[in-house]
Amino acid sequence: MKIEKFLTILFWGIVIYFGIGIVSPVCAYSIQKLANVPVENDFTLGPGKVEVLLDPGSTTTRNLLITNRLGKVMDFKVEIEDFEGSPTGERAAVLLGGKRGPYSLKNYLNPELSEFTLAHGERMVLPVEISIPEGMEPGGLYGSVLVSTSPPKEILKKEAGKVKGQIRIVGRIGSLFFVRVKGKAKEDGKLEKFDTADSKRFYQKGPISFSILYRNTGNVHLDPYGLIEIKNLLGKKIGEIEIDPYFAMPKSLRYREVKWERGLALGRYTATLSLNRGYKNIIDRASINFWILPWKILLIAGIAIFFIIWFIWWIATHFEIRRKR
Secondary structure, eight states, X not given: OHXXXXXXXXXXXXXXXXXXXXXXXXXXXXXXXXXXXXOOSEEEEEOSEEEEEEOTTOEEEEEEEEEEESSSOXXXXXXXXEXXXXXXXXXXXXXXXXXXXXXXXXXXXXXXXXXXXXXXTEXXXXXXXXEOOTTOOSEEEEEEEEEEEEOOHHXXXXXXXXXXXXXXXOOEEEEEEEEEESSOOOOOEEEEEEEETTOOSEESSXXXXXXXXXXXXXXXXXXXXXXXXXXXXXXXXXXXXXXXXXXXXXXXXXXXXXXXXXXXXXXXXXXXXXXXXXXXXXEEEEEEEEEEOOHHHHHHHHHHHHHHHHHHHHHHHHHHHHHHO
């Protein structure tokens, strides 16, 4: 009987234990106290970009880190928005507010908390669940987790008599989520234009800025990258600029500007761009020519040469006259 009673108690203990575990799952978020955090009057959110490759019907979790460096206790709010690329290429990503994007991820992002409070020097480890439903077509899905701040509600109530704007500090930063659903997606993009940033061909001095316009016509984001080589009039390479991978959203343009940090230079130069499209190792190439003519220096040098020649001529002519006398 004792054994039977013991087994009964053990059985119900297991049932209760797992039942509680099912009904009340353990929260995975955590708040860490960091040492020696300086007051920077801001807060940080990282990582700024999250890339995930998932099968339809699968789920994964990524952690965001939010650190309070404001020097005071602050409330934080978490929101989800879709984003898309820019049709003009001027912006890398455009947040859509309450609108659904053409490649919407907002319904599949689930932060563990929507509101929390942090003291100065505390860091929230916030899990964000990404859950892709069954039957989702291959391609890209894009959404952002946005974190904003304001003073705690208790402080706002106490300070309600003060001028609005003096007591309410609101800032918002976001982390972009790039999710690619496995399967055969459409990868298609190309270099649209390579030029100097202002389309000029004559400069007085460096640095020289170059513009790259890339068009993505597929249904997933691409990460083009490449190299710009600078050669002089004799064809000798005198400089290069590495272009790190950067994202270009589907059905959009992406503008990128890079600088050639060159000091004193003179003459005609050729810049050649080799841009990897970000898929299948396809490379687009384009070249432009430009001149660096520091006319102020050339003018001063010309005047100096003129006076030197004139001075030599003056000495020579006066010496001849005196010798004849």
